Amino acid sequence: MIQLVARVVIIIPTFNEKDNTVRMIDTLAGILPEIRDHQVELLYVDGNSPDGTADVVRDKQKELKWLHLLVETKKEGLGMAYAKGMTHAMKELKADWLMEFDSDFQHPPQDIPRLIAEIDNGYDYILGSRYIPGGSIPSEWGFKRKFLSVVGNHVARITLLLPGIHDVTGGFKLARVKGFMDEFDFGRLLSRSFAYKIHLLHYMVQKGARVKEVPFHFAHRTAGESKIIKNEMQETLRVIFLLQLNNPKIRRFFKFAAVGGTGLVLQTLIFEILGLKLRLFSPAVATVIGGELAIVNNFLLNNFWTFSDHRVVGAKIFGKFLQFNFTSLLALGIQFVILSIGEYVAGGNEWVIRGFYFAALVIVLITNYIIYNKIIWKVKK
Ligand SMILES: Nc1nc2c(ncn2[C@@H]2O[C@H](COP(=O)(O)OP(=O)(O)OP(=O)(O)O)[C@@H](O)[C@H]2O)c(=O)[nH]1
Ligand SMILES: [Mg+2]
Incomplete structure (x- = not known):
């Protein structure tokens, strides 16, 4: 050469x-x-x-x-x-x-x-x-x-x-x-x-x-x-x-976080209105109804906005929605495990428990984001 x-x-x-x-x-x-x-x-x-x-x-x-x-x-x-x-x-x-x-x-x-x-x-x-x-x-x-x-x-x-x-x-x-x-x-x-x-x-x-x-x-x-x-x-x-500011990866993450925020607001509103104000359901049932509606809301918004470039359409959408539900269950599982450890470690100290609660939220946020990218909407690099 x-x-x-x-x-x-x-x-x-x-x-x-x-x-x-x-x-x-x-x-x-x-x-x-x-x-x-x-x-x-x-x-x-x-x-x-x-x-x-x-x-x-x-x-x-x-x-x-x-x-x-x-x-x-x-x-x-x-x-x-x-x-x-x-x-x-x-x-x-x-x-x-x-x-x-x-x-x-x-x-x-x-x-x-x-x-x-x-x-x-x-x-x-x-x-x-x-x-x-x-x-x-x-x-x-x-x-x-x-x-x-x-x-x-x-x-x-x-x-x-x-x-x-x-x-x-x-x-x-x-x-x-x-x-x-x-x-x-x-x-x-x-x-x-x-x-x-x-x-x-x-x-x-x-x-x-x-x-x-x-x-x-x-x-x-x-x-x-x-x-x-x-x-x-x-x-x-x-x-x-x-x-x-214009990095698509960063923009996607903020969209994902915003969608999560709307889900949280929706679940809280349903809990407040159906569970507490109108008393149509018990607070526990209202939480679960609100939770599932938030899951539907998050799935649709993520599919048509956050991951619009990888959106799922047609009959496949049902399978994906089921997968998405499992992801939410997994998130609950992670929170449950982390808070159980927290309770054990905290010895009754509320601030330590709050710390574990916050840490669990961050971990769930990150794991959800990774699962959405890798498994649900299959974003390649
Ligand atoms: N022409 C020009 N040269 C500059 C300017 N600011 C810094 N320099 C030169 O750029 C190089 C790096 O600047 P330094 O002040 O050494 O910065 P630094 O290495 O991060 O800081 P120190 O560890 O304190 O030396 C040096 O050769 C400076 O003389 C500037 O505004 N104009
Ligand atoms: Mg120098």
Whole structure:
């Protein structure tokens, strides 16, 4: 097989990173020429740093032909710096691959060849990962920063529905241009700051990128100042919310929950009206009538709304309805078992019993949702 030489452009955004930049360019001048399989160039995107970072790059450019510089008129956030840098790298420098890399030595320069080596293994998106064996976050970090980093990453993984990717908030990455980054509309980038990373990652996965995680030790920043903004967590959640608003999987879950809510209201109304107010039936019988009506209501609404793309029609509907009834019985069974355990454990403490009641509801919600997807409406991935 003939191996094609790819043009990799490493994009390094900077703001007031003069000292780091001198050291970084010298370090990379020792590492990059060693990479023979591919052609690697460097693009600094400086936010018009008052400390003269750009001048340092200009000075080094005199001797290094693979060093490029883009100076913003003003600092506009990390997302904006990357949007400009990536566009420039694709249009002007004809990049086949774009690497995101920090200027402050937190991403170890000696790991760059390890990421680039994965190009030849057929991946489209190569992620430096802090949260797989062989990777780590700085031991120097205090509890709060460690906690925010680890928990923030897990929250993002779960809410993005990407449990298979272990580090979704990292910033050391390599992305294929053709068919991926060249089709991304930077005008629609959802964040000007750090949370742009989440948008790009989500985009690449949606596009079907083959992802590889490469472990690396995220180092402690020893020079220069952190530019991370205080409300980054909110900004990240905002981006995730916007991304998932139109996610069919998430929409389906909310429809399912809404249908469950209507069933609960219906059952309660029947109990109140037929059982208590009109006294047409005993409260126990009214509960069962209400329960079965809620089951009919839920089945129909789920069939024609939540799972409308997999709806059951014709005579089959009766068989499915019976199956659906069994599911509801199973849910009652689960609740019964969990609450029996609760009663045993609680020793009369009402709050503990309420906790078990709540836990049982959550478990039933999840199991029902899985059964509806897998067994009743047979949704394929
Ligand atoms: N051009 C530009 N560069 C930025 C901007 N914000 C951050 N940077 C650069 O982006 C990289 C990452 O920023 P850092 O402040 O190191 O963020 P961090 O690594 O999450 O935080 P620390 O661990 O505190 O360093 C650094 O090279 C910064 O100089 C910006 O608004 N514009
Ligand atoms: Mg940093």
